Amino acid sequence: MTAWNATLLRGWYPVAEAHRLRDKPMRVTVFGRAVVLARLPSGGLLALDDRCPHRHVPLSDGQLVGETLQCKYHGWTFGADGRCTTMPGMCPGAAVPTVQVNAWQVFEHDGLIWMSARPPGEASPAALPEFLRRLPAGSRRFLWSTLWQARPADALENFLDPLHTHLVHPGLVRSHGARQPMTVTVAQSADGLQVDYAGQPQQSGLLYRLFESPRTMERAHFGIAAPSTAQLEYRYANGSALYFTLHFTPEDEMRTRLFATLHVENRWAPAWAVRWFVWPFLYRVAEQDRRVVEAQAANSARFGRQDGMSTELDLVRPMLDAVWMPNGKPVEAGERVMQMWL
Known part of the structure; x- marks a missing residue:
C-alpha cells in the first residue's frame, strides 16, 4: 500500500459487474487487498477484507447465513459492518467477544459494484x-x-x-x-x-x-x-x-x-x-x-x-x-x- 498516494483510498472504484454477484460470495482485489463481496438476502451489499481474523481463512470460501457471512472453518459469522455476530461453541447466553473485520463502503450503480475505504456515511451514488x-x-x-x-x-x-x-x-x-x-x-x-x-x-x-x-x-x-x-x-x-x-x-x-x-x-x-x-x-x-x-x-x-x-x-x-x-x-x-x- 505504500506505493500509492494515500488519498487514493478515499476514492470510489468499480470492482465487479453487478450481475455476477449472486447468491455466493465473490473475491475481488483492489490496491493489493483481497475483499469479499456478498449480496445479502435483504438486497444490501457486504464488502469485507477477505480474511477471517480467527485463523485467516478466506471469507469468500464461506456462505451467507441470513444477513451475515459465515467462515467455513469454525463458523464465525460477520455482518456488513464487519462485526462478528456468532461464534459457534460458546455457552448459551455468553456474550460474543468483540471481533471486527475491516469493512469497505459499497454500493451498486450503473451495473457495477463500487467500493471505497472512506469512512461510513457516504455509500451512495451521490458520492460519484x-x-x-x-x-x-x-x-x-x-x-x-x-x-x-x-x-x-x-x-x-x-x-x-x-x-x-x-x-x-x-x-x-x-x-x-x-x-x-x-x-x-x-x-x-x-x-x-x-x-x-x-x-x-x-x-x-x-x-x-x-x-x-x-x-x-x-x-x-x-x-x-x-x-x-x-x-x-x-x-x-x-x-x-x-x-x-x-x-x-x-x-x-x-x-x-x-x-x-x-x-x-x-x-x-x-x-x-x-x-x-x-x-x-x-x-x-x-x-x-x-x-x-x-x-x-x-x-x-x-x-x-x-x-x-x-x-x-x-x-x-x-x-x-x-x-x-x-x-x-x-x-x-x-x-x-x-x-x-x-
Missing part, C-alpha cells in the same frame, strides 16, 4: 462525479471487463490522450495524414479535469464514417472522487449523444481491471446492434490500446522508471500524476486554451 450520475437511465448499451498488465495512470492517460490515436489506431480512429487544427480548452479544479475540443465536427477515421454524424461537442471528463474513471462525451447536431466511460481499477501495482461502458442518448442503437456491428471495432481499438500500454508498463519496469518527459501537449498527465503518484503535487485550478493538430 456528476458526469457519472447524469448518465440517462436505460441508456447503457454494453458493459465489458478485462484485465490489463498496466498501471492505472498510464491506462487513463491513454484513454484521454487524442494524440496517440493517429498511430496506434491508424485509419480506425484518426488518420496521421489528415490532421486538422483544433482549439483545446483545459479546465482544472479541485474536483477534477474537463477538456473540450472544438473545430473538428468530423473525424478522419473509419469509426466516425460508419457510426457517427457531425459533432457539436467533444469533451473529456476526469473526476477525483472516482480517480480510476474517465469519460469521453460526444454530442451531435441531430440531438443525440454518446458517452464512452472507462474505469481502470488497480488490483495491484501492475494489474488493472478495466470496466468499459457505452451509453447512447436519442439515437437508435439497440444493444444487439451495438454488440454485433459496433463492438468488433471497439474491441479492436481496446486491444490496440492494451498492447501499447502493456508494452509501456513492461519497459518502465525494465528501466526502473515511472516518470516521463512531458510537454504542454500532454494535457491530462499533470492531473493524473497529482492523484496517482505517491508524492503527487496538486495542480493549480484554472483554465487554459491552446491549439493542437488532431
